[in-house]
Amino acid sequence: MTALAPLVAPGAELGTAELARYARHLALPGVGPLGQRRLANARVLVVGAGGLGSPALLYLAAAGVGTLGVVDDDVVEVSNLQRQVVHGVSDVGRRKTASARDAVAEVNPHVTVVEHPERLTPSTVLDVLSGYDLVLDGTDSFATRYLVSDAAEILGIPCVWGAIYRFTGQVSTFWGAPPAGVPGVTYRDVFPVPPPPGASPDCATGGVLGAMCGTVGSVMATEAIKLVTGAGESLLGRLAVYDALALTWRQLAVAPDPARDPVTALLTGSGGADPYAVFCGLGPVPAGAAETAVGELAALRADGSAPLVLDVREPWEVEAAPFPGARVVPSGRFTGAGTSERAAEDVAAWAAGRPVHVLCQAGARSARVAGLLREAGIDARSVAGGMAAWAVHAAGPVPGE
Template identity: 55%
Template sequence: MPAEPLAVPVKPLVEPGPPLTPAQLQRYARHLVLPDLGGDGQRRLLAARVLVVGAGGLGSPVLQYLAAAGVGTLGVVDADTVDVTNLQRQVVHGVDDVGRLKVDSAASALARVNPEVRVVRHAERLSSANALEVLRGYDLVVDGADNFPTRYLVSDACEVLNLPCVWGSIFRYDGQVSVFWAHPHDGTPGVTYRDLHPSPPAPGAVPSCEQAGVFGAVCGTIGSAMAFEVLKLLAGVGDSLLGRLTVFDGQRFSWRTIDVRADPSRVPVTSLEAPAAAVEAPAAGELTPSELATMLRERDSGERDFVLVDVREEWEAQICAVPGSSLVPMAHWADPAQTVRAVSAGRPVVLYCKSGARSGRLLDALRAADVDGVTHLRGGVLAWIDEIDPAQPRY
């Protein structure tokens, strides 16, 4: 029989705050009767300071459950505004919040949940220059980021400041949850995100939620588990996920837990170093939106001839598109060389998709088949909207 994953008993992270008021005794009555929590545990929650990185799919349920539980101070880090495409899963925001800063929208929602909770808004993107300043002073950090650079940055900053980090991630129908802490105060072995994933994947190797999609309710499932871990750590209840990774398979609705152990050869993180600034040049076979705009003007004036092909699905093209393109969805590219010959009629071809991932893979397949005269739009239609045509909707 395989060994059971390690379980680390939780010692309270926060000292109890002042005695509960009569109104608090009433509000938190269902907590007060819980074994191992009770009045002292609730006082610990009220005294706690928790920073949540990301007010999106994972941050939404985390923030709402922590506010409802009475966590005294909630910091929210997010520089983005609410977009209509967020509403399918980011349940802390509503239709009337579209266009608002997510930190403002979240603060308004949390005030409706529990006006006693103090919300600190950090409407900025975390960087190596500001991460330590933003995280310092909190008791615990929740990593609900949706990109790898931020996940590594949060982990490194938590290691430098020795803060516990409750981490979660989602992908399509699945999710993961764990707790990272470089040097736990009770002397148990520490584990960080870099022990689970020593180095980031190559750019483009893992599709983003924007590219791959995400089942909205998965955010609630994983976010609720993350909030549960936060409350356990703060109040000292049960066993934590420190040193364990819980994996959720949404389509089968199954959970499995595996051990995560510290890598003894890993060099500890003691400071955050800003990477050298660089402007990434387009790779061979890539066009920038401004280059494509010039080509389209030249095509309209008769100076140039080429075919612009949208390889997305029909429903995507109905939302937004680069003007003057023809739609040939990926299902029609089983034989890329044959398809490109059929659509090009001997002319150069420019491919594009939503973000450049699909068109980039298609370009690689055409190169492998020794097909010349094909390029693709770097960043896809989203980059086109950002740089050339901001009036079009994003998705």
């Protein structure tokens, strides 16, 4: 277990309103008035205003973190509300960063929120993370996890990481350059290589217990508060694994990989491909007509072309938000030995030489299926952004925030 010195210097003396608001913190050994001033002076970045980012943001705001950055390029959907508690019904269709900003203001008007309504990329991540004392990574993309970890290691800041799947969660604190005498551990030490594409289904495919997001996200917020104030012992060097069904926590010791070279620069690529997506086996979209923009698909439907749309979402997703006229074949049909070939044969028969526009919720599953169909000689094109992008397109421009 690792006790660390406080990460942030104390800010100004607390005012009367702050003394009243944070009274229960002020009585805590390890926090107290000095720790509360550290929280007020802290700058914490939360990547992802989703299932894990939502409770983390709310509790960090309630705790009095002075500046909260929020990174997310998505808009609020109805299906988010089951677990993303920072958003409400009236926020559907709004940018998640704006929704989170307003929720934080309701919890604590003393907190400054900095919106980053964008997807982190190798060209932007260092600029976004610079100036923050630590980062919380609650994303569900392996490419983004490696990107955030690498950027945090380069900048020398700690990264509190969390992940969830169905009924299980994981939390740890990574820091490539901790204080002298403390072994540094990063995401790459624990997960040196990403899983094969499709081996770890996303929440839309595998599902996730909504209430569990509160458990894991709250632990992430607790880790951040401990790092800022120096209270207790951090999860640096430990990986906490939560099983919601058994209601158990396990802790695994993790250590730096002595064979791993420190990250001193981000991955680079060529031809416009995202090097982190390539590293995770997703690769660039092949040259040619391999992708269909939602606007292009809408135009094809409007002019009477009757494009063939292959919907690879799960049946319950289709029932909740059907795409009229699409043929439904869940993406899992394209992964098993034997079933993949039969599914491709069915699609080829339906297509009869026509292009196939493959649709899922956000574009990841459709890209994988489209790639498999192209390997089978079928002109398959992934609908960029999936149903999420289609909903935004159908609703028109997002109102200015």
